[in-house]
Amino acid sequence: MSLKRCTNGHLYNPKKHGQCPYCDESELDKGVKENKKEAPVRKHMTVSNTHDNGAKTKAFWNESEGVEPAVGWIVCIEGPERGRDYKLKSDKNFIGRSEEMHIHIQGDTFISRRNHAVICYNPKQRNFMLIPGEGTGIIYANEEAIYSPTELSSYDVIEMGKSKFIFMALCGEHFEWEA
Amino acid sequence: MYIPILIVRLLGISLALLFLAVLIILINMIPKRIKRKNVLIGNSQKKGDRKIQEDSFSTFETDNGVIAILADGMGGLERGKIASDTTVKMFIEEFTKEYELYDVQKFLINSAYTANDKIVNIANGRKIGTTLIAAIIRDKKLYWISVGDSRIYLFRKGELIKLNEEHTYERELNKLYEHGKISRNEIKGHPQKEFLTSYIGYEEFCELDYSKAPIQLSRGDKIILMSDGIYKSISEYEIKEILKKRHNPDKKCELITDKVEKKNINNQDNMTVVLVESK
Numbered sequence: 001m002s003l004k005r006c007t008n009g010h011l012y013n014p015k016k017h018g019q020c021p022y023c024d025e026s027e028l029d030k031g032v033k034e035n036k037k038e039a040p041v042r043k044h045m046t047v048s049n050t051h052d053n054g055a056k057t058k059a060f061w062n063e064s065e066g067v068e069p070a071v072g073w074i075v076c077i078e079g080p081e082r083g084r085d086y087k088l089k090s091d092k093n094f095i096g097r098s099e100e101m102h103i104h105i106q107g108d109t110f111i112s113r114r115n116h117a118v119i120c121y122n123p124k125q126r127n128f129m130l131i132p133g134e135g136t137g138i139i140y141a142n143e144e145a146i147y148s149p150t151e152l153s154s155y156d157v158i159e160m161g162k163s164k165f166i167f168m169a170l171c172g173e174h175f176e177w178e179a
Numbered sequence: 180m181y182i183p184i185l186i187v188r189l190l191g192i193s194l195a196l197l198f199l200a201v202l203i204i205l206i207n208m209i210p211k212r213i214k215r216k217n218v219l220i221g222n223s224q225k226k227g228d229r230k231i232q233e234d235s236f237s238t239f240e241t242d243n244g245v246i247a248i249l250a251d252g253m254g255g256l257e258r259g260k261i262a263s264d265t266t267v268k269m270f271i272e273e274f275t276k277e278y279e280l281y282d283v284q285k286f287l288i289n290s291a292y293t294a295n296d297k298i299v300n301i302a303n304g305r306k307i308g309t310t311l312i313a314a315i316i317r318d319k320k321l322y323w324i325s326v327g328d329s330r331i332y333l334f335r336k337g338e339l340i341k342l343n344e345e346h347t348y349e350r351e352l353n354k355l356y357e358h359g360k361i362s363r364n365e366i367k368g369h370p371q372k373e374f375l376t377s378y379i380g381y382e383e384f385c386e387l388d389y390s391k392a393p394i395q396l397s398r399g400d401k402i403i404l405m406s407d408g409i410y411k412s413i414s415e416y417e418i419k420e421i422l423k424k425r426h427n428p429d430k431k432c433e434l435i436t437d438k439v440e441k442k443n444i445n446n447q448d449n450m451t452v453v454l455v456e457s458k
Contacts, residue, residue, distance in 0.1 A: 011222050
């Protein structure tokens with residue numbers, strides 16, 4: 001099989017692809033435009049921990065954080081993770097105890113490992129839906145049991161397992177990320 | 180009658196010398212023209228579940244050797260792509276510009292610092308960055324550098340050997356564990372363990388992993404560069420099994436990304452793999 005090398009140094013099979021499948025100039029151009037109309041500068045984030053022997057240990061980049069823009073949050077107000085905030089991204093956010101979940105809630109054994117619930121942000125309708133998942137426990141929103149997809153508004157209190165969360169929306173009526 | 184004979188002799192000698200000179204020049208030129216390709220290269224890249232491909236990669240061959248680069252960009256809203264693409268392009272440009280590369284290791288390290296300055300400038304205070312793996316093979320010797328959590332492996336006689344140490348917080352946590360400060364469980368559940376402790380585009384960048392001495396390559400040795408989208412989804416065993424098969428490098432790379440896709444991992448990250456096989 002004779003491969004062809006494109007000008008960007010990517011090898012590809014010319015019989016399979018008319019042009020290099022790894023070069024995507026349009027996406028790059030779009031990125032450059034985005035760059036120019038950016039919102040004000042964000043502060044550089046570092047997390048610094050000083051442990052016993054006084055040396056500073058550093059962790060600089062949260063990979064998952066840099067990938068998708070936030071559309072909202074849930075903040076734990078009761079339960080083992082009280083005080084912790086969880087970022088919601090666009091489309092589906094799967095909630096569970098497992099680390100693979102988008103919203104990974106540690107410590108509450110009454111929350112299922114996988115797909116206990118889903119919070120879904122619909123960018124087209126700009127609304128948030130809470131969808132009960134496969135867990136055995138009932139999910140409550142503002143003290144009412146949820147059995148089917150239910151719309152969420154800011155300051156709604158969601159109860160899952162032994163924990164309570166306040167939901168806050170960023171995107172919606174007042175704001176949306178430009179495509 | 181003296182003089183004509185002298186002239187003829189002188190002429191003869193100078194012609195002979197000229198002929199010799201031309202012959203020497205021609206002999207020096209020939210090896211470069213019929214130089215055999217010392218390596219076979221393959222690559223494959225997929226987006227996974229993400230909207231944008233923020234990984235970048237490239238390979239080039241010049242008289243200075245073969246260069247293979249992989250960069251996994253971060254920053255969201257397509258900024259990651261700018262970081263990784265700029266870094267890769269910069270390395271390739273510098274590599275192809277060099278008339279003769281004297282110190283390969285120095286070239287790689289200096290280029291990493293230059294790339295970092297460039298990305299910091301582009302970022303202008305925002306959080307943009309990229310991991311980087313750059314490898315140069317010259318005269319069957321491998322030189323490499325690594326920043327971040329992408330990986331470079333040597334596959335030799337059926338064994339997969341990771342060459343670099345990733346710059347993740349987990350490494351710091353492991354040191355704490357060795358000093359008896361924390362337990363294994365605490366590391367396992369630590370929410371920051373996958374944070375990067377060094378990357379290109381970091382204002383205080385200084386941590387860089389590199390080959391302390393060039394690695395002499397033998398026939399059949401393979402160098403594999405991959406982003407974390409690959410190794411976080413499939414095991415080294417699965418990668419080894421694919422590398423052992425009788426396929427060309429490009430097919431092997433395709434099989435690796437296919438294998439990752441088939442796993443259907445939630446929110447699968449961008450994946451890139453580059454394979455350089457020594458002949």
